[in-house]
Amino acid sequence: MAEPSDQPAAWYRPVGEEVVVFEHCYANRLPLLLKGPTGCGKSRFVAAMAERVGRSLITVACHDDMTAADLLGRHLVRGGDTPWQDGPATRALREGAILYLDEIAEAREDVLVVLHPLTDHRRELYLDRTGERLVAPAEMMLVVSYNPGYRRGWKELKPSTRQRFVSMTFGYPAAAVETEIVRHESGVDAKNAKRLIALAHKIRGLEELGLAESASTRLLVNAGVLIRDGLAPRLACQVAIVQPLTDDTTLAEALSDVANMVF
């Protein structure tokens, strides 16, 4: 059984040419956009690549209420003093880190605009509060991700932002690779890993029936961890795969039925 602790912190199993693409982008200071469904390994990929190039990783989970100050930094009031505190983007520039903006489509466009000078030839940030102009060091890289399937009707990345990035699409890996990933990440045995993948493929086949998000590799890993730890496989699938996927009673029953047929 593989012990995760024996491995480097961010184990990553390449599924295509993504590592090569990343290295070329990194060497040439091009920002990178990762598209793909939830739980398919985007964030893990970024963590592993940061480790690979030996830079620290600063991750920002984007959301609706995020302001430019949340990215760039703000003044604090402390006694009679007003110290400046760097935001994550500013810090990434100062430290030469990989800046990873997760779910970038969740952020408002007017907030993302402050990053635009960072994504073209200028590679700089302008802090209007302090009047400071920061130029990104060669080691600094911007990576963003978003999930095109997960649009809540009106959230989509605008072309003006999208076209600043080299873009790659992530999908769920092929069965053999995904089995390997699930085995490694969860430590579950080969037989159960294979069954988890078989179940995932059946559920993913249902996608056009309307599951907004399908059985992700992350869900399979969770189920695998529970199975490895001794939870009955059917129960593990129920709580780690079926219930996270749907609130619809009939759909949940049907997915459990399928899980029970596989396990």
Next chain:
Amino acid sequence: MSLDERLFGWLYRALARRRTRPEAASEHAVFLEDVADRLSLVASALGGRAFAVRRAERVGGVQRATLLLPVVIDAYPSAVLNMAAYHYRVAFSVRSELLGFSMAGLQATPASRAQATLLAVAATRFALERDLPQMADLLVALRPESRESYTLPATASAIDTLAYGDPLDEDPVEGVAALHATPPSNQSELVAALGGWGPALARDLPDLAPAFARHALLFGELLLPIDKAPPTLIGDPSQDAREHAGGTERKAPARDEVDVLTLRSKEDENPVVHSFEKVHTLDDYSGGQKRMDGEDHLEEQLEALEDLDLRGVIRTGQTASSVYRADGLFDGGLAGGEDDEETRRGVSYDEWDGKRRRYLRDWCTLYPSSPPCGARPEVVSERMGRVRREYAAEIKRLRAAFEAIEASRAWRSRQREGDALDMDQVVMRSVDMVQGGRVEERVYMHRRRHARDLATLVLLDVSLSSDSYVDDHRILDVSRDSLLVLGEVLGPASDEFGVAGFYSHTRRDCRWLPLKTFAEPWTMGAARLIALQPRGYTRIGAALRHGIAELGELPAKRRLLLLVSDGRPTDYDRYEGRHGIEDVRQAFREAEAQGISPFALTIASKPDASFVRLFGAGRFRTLPTPAALPSSLAEVYAQLAMGA
């Protein structure tokens, strides 16, 4: 509808219900009607494509995308096992269909069917257990006992070997062991194997058909593919006529194999033969003026038919006479009074052909009518008064809810004046004061009136199906009431709101009734809603696309398209079954692609798996009773408006 007609309809429905739910079942019995949706989802997951579940007339089996299953399984001493038998049967049938086994190319005699089924079982079970090893254990648990009762031991042995993989040391029938070792893997191999083996089987196992029957619960039997079944007129004509007299919607009993309608080459001679519709079709027919879709789509119709629940699909000569009796029931004619010249300018919309995965370009023509006349003021005030009284509690509750929403999302930061301090700005301001720079004055938060970034269009299905009754409520009345309630709740914010009705008479004549445009006050909409009458059919796709186009022109940041309908796409030029479902689903996708959030509210006594297929998960809500609609409509609107 007169009292005796209603009574008759009620009696018929009660009888029909009894037929679907045999009384003699034990407490462990599992009924198909309780698990059909679940099983159809399981089948779709296992098969990787959509499968529907229908009640089998006899043993059942699978026909392309339709599983025909027994009405009830009560063969085992526990509900768990009975349910497991359904599961096995579903998994088995799906696999059999994926392998392509059927009675095509074979004689449809009982003996030949039993032989073919047994041989296909061997192959299917093999493939099934390779994919789902658990199914082998399940089969052991479900296997019927009592081998002693076979008249010939050779039959028992052949069934044991082929169906359950228990080969004996000695092979009483020549070739069984060989067939077990290498079962046919497709239909042509099956036909070839039976050609060589069938005569020996018929000689050695004359009792195969009755003996296999006890195993048919788990395996079903092979059926003729639907396009090979002999064309037949369904049903006893006199019985049909009697049932139609009730004027109710009814479900014809599922037929395993004979569900093919005789389509005449000269359709216009008897237009009703052409239509797939509920009994309303007949009611709606008011003499020779109904417009026919001139083009011939027999192939597609056959597919639509396959998916159809066969509700009075076939009309015989006798039922045609009831068409004339029903004359004048509705004003659903084509040339209604509101059709003035300008409304004849149609807009063309594509329709999605799910089977071929392509658009039928400019397939539908939609005519936006001018706004219909409203009801008289005294009628409006009477009706509004009733709605206000009846839903007083709801309206009050929902108003409070909407106010809370406004409060939560209408704060605007960095204002020069306002109701509350913007803490971020206050901090910044103190920083500026310490540093002596330009001091920020905009430190307030201001509460806006309802945010102007939302536009909602409600699409109301006004087709004849909205004339039907659920729980003693007429669907249209309740839909109307719910919109009136929503209008009451929204009050002045109603300029973010549009309402339109839709109905259709074939793809060439889809109608759009603007009931309340965005600019108009609710009172105008209310008057028109109250005067609304049901008419026509339900071509949802074209209406959705027109709604998308209308919403697309609005400047709002967020746009909602709310569909209120029975969730049954229906039009009498094959807008039925899978084609209709896929078109609606595609239209929903188109809306999402354009940044419009579509949502559907459907009224159905129980959730139907087809709604998930129609609208997508989380994109609809099913209301068990129409009485729930008024509050649900407003709630759904509130949720969508919040962006939840």
